[in-house]
Amino acid sequence: MLEHAGQIGKKIAISGGGRCNFTNLNTAPDNFISSNPHFCKSALARYTPEDFISLVERHGIAYHEKKLGQLFCDDSSRLIIEMLLLEAGNAGVEIRCGSQVRSVVKPAPGVLADSSCFKVKTDRETFVAQSLVIATGGLSIPPLGATDFGYGLARQFELSIVEPRPALVPFTLSPQILRELAPLSGVSLDVTVECQGKEFREGILITHRGLSGPAILQISSYWRPGLSVNINLLPDHGAFELLRDHDNREISLANFLGEFLPRRFAVAWCTLYGAAKPLKHYNAPQLAEIAKQLNQWRITPSGTEGFKKAEVTAGGVATTELSSQTMETKKVPGLYFIGEVVDVTGQLGGYNFQWAWASAFAAGQVV
Ligand SMILES: Cc1cc2nc3c(=O)[nH]c(=O)nc-3n(C[C@H](O)[C@H](O)[C@H](O)COP(=O)(O)OP(=O)(O)OC[C@H]3O[C@@H](n4cnc5c(N)ncnc54)[C@H](O)[C@@H]3O)c2cc1C
Numbered sequence: 001m002l003e004h005a006g007q008i009g010k011k012i013a014i015s016g017g018g019r020c021n022f023t024n025l026n027t028a029p030d031n032f033i034s035s036n037p038h039f040c041k042s043a044l045a046r047y048t049p050e051d052f053i054s055l056v057e058r059h060g061i062a063y064h065e066k067k068l069g070q071l072f073c074d075d076s077s078r079l080i081i082e083m084l085l086l087e088a089g090n091a092g093v094e095i096r097c098g099s100q101v102r103s104v105v106k107p108a109p110g111v112l113a114d115s116s117c118f119k120v121k122t123d124r125e126t127f128v129a130q131s132l133v134i135a136t137g138g139l140s141i142p143p144l145g146a147t148d149f150g151y152g153l154a155r156q157f158e159l160s161i162v163e164p165r166p167a168l169v170p171f172t173l174s175p176q177i178l179r180e181l182a183p184l185s186g187v188s189l190d191v192t193v194e195c196q197g198k199e200f201r202e203g204i205l206i207t208h209r210g211l212s213g214p215a216i217l218q219i220s221s222y223w224r225p226g227l228s229v230n231i232n233l234l235p236d237h238g239a240f241e242l243l244r245d246h247d248n249r250e251i252s253l254a255n256f257l258g259e260f261l262p263r264r265f266a267v268a269w270c271t272l273y274g275a276a277k278p279l280k281h282y283n284a285p286q287l288a289e290i291a292k293q294l295n296q297w298r299i300t301p302s303g304t305e306g307f308k309k310a311e312v313t314a315g316g317v318a319t320t321e322l323s324s325q326t327m328e329t330k331k332v333p334g335l336y337f338i339g340e341v342v343d344v345t346g347q348l349g350g351y352n353f354q355w356a357w358a359s360a361f362a363a364g365q366v367v
Helices: 010-018 041-046 049-058 078-090 149-156 175-184 214-220 239-244 253-257 263-272 284-295 351-364
Strands: 021-024 063-065 070-073 101-105 118-122 126-129 132-134 161-167 188-195 198-206 210-212 229-232 297-299 312-317 335-337
Touching: 010 021, 010 078, 021 049, 021 351, 041 351, 049 078, 049 351, 101 149, 132 149, 149 161, 149 312, 175 198, 175 263, 188 214, 198 214, 210 214, 239 284, 253 263, 284 297
Parallel strands: 132 335
Antiparallel strands: 021 070, 063 070, 101 118, 118 126, 161 312, 188 198, 188 229, 198 210, 229 297
């Protein structure tokens, strides 16, 4: 195993706030985004969350379910790395950290005696191998070792790629909306967020650049530039009925909404929509319009915080190029792509690791 960083598993180390959300009990193909939603099914079915849990248990690693099926180590994600190192060691895997791969060549048939082999040159050594598994991950968080190596290699072998894009990433907002919201940086709300027919009920967090929090990270994977996102600020209420039931009150809209939303947010939101009057001064059509904005607050993000802040990279090596059984490329026998570099992206909550384990297992059965 060739790793260019000084140590392996840096993302595991920092994942889940240092406790590694290593799988999700509810893992199903629906939790993954891919140009071919069926592609992930075979690998996920053959290596399940239970398989990884039993490995974790065999190593005596204590864990707990935090919420929504998300399993975390009780102690440190370091234990998962140690477990993987031990398992790899037992299987006779040699790990070379600090190995920069300079080139990968597969001679055309007939050029060399054994043209079925790959020649992999690092800055120190040359390896010859019948199988080559690419597990170089995506482009997110470059300081952790992310490179475009996997995509480059795919291009070298003329494999198609679904344009990589940041996913599970915070949104940025236009200066006009930020003027009101940025001072509320750190305020969070429990909402429903919807885009392209996908909906998540979780927290959103206002940041000094825009919006983050689990619901925003989730929906960002389904968002495309130019699209709007609908946020239901009162997911437990029909806003119109709520406002209408109080439409004879002297209380200002901001103060009234402050009973259901963080007060500072209610004030900023009312400023944004120029709605500062007492409730009784609004007529029914006006209340209906305000209610619509509350239950379907439509915002168009100006962009995302990009690969620097994205938890994963969506897109990647096209699934049409790979066998869903083994992850081997159809055009280049012996060449495999697994994990995040493939056009399969999990939702937030341990799904990305489950895909990494499952796709690795699929390839591991045959190399
Ligand atoms: C902050 C953060 C928190 C996360 N938390 C979670 C979580 O709790 N649960 C979850 O399921 N997912 C989480 N993820 C996503 C998850 O970490 C990734 O989806 C997963 O690690 C992908 O595994 P991988 O093996 O495909 O790639 P990676 O884990 O990215 O590993 C790729 C490896 O390849 C090495 N590499 C890259 N280029 C080269 C090269 N040219 N030569 C040699 N080596 C190279 C890299 O140094 C790296 O070690 C998180 C991601 C981030 C950024």
